[in-house]
Amino acid sequence: MTGMTSRQSQSRLVDLLFYLLGSLYLAGIAAAFIFVVSKMVHYF
Structure with missing residues (x-):
């Protein structure tokens, strides 16, 4: 019983x-997706 x-x-x-x-x-x-998106937004 205890084993179960x-x-x-x-x-x-x-x-x-x-x-x-x-x-x-x-x-x-x-987090990586948000980081990449923010980087792209700052780039453009």
């Missing part, structure tokens, strides 16, 4: 980690 619960919590932790990594990845892409 620990495995469940571990998988939940892994899911949370992947969620954080994904959000960080998306935030980085958005």
Whole structure:
């Protein structure tokens, strides 16, 4: 019983980690996109 619960919590932790990594990845892409757009606006 305890093994099952620990495995469940571990998988939940892994899911949370992947969620954080994904959000960080998306935030980085958005920041880079905004940076490039602002650079282009300043250039033109």
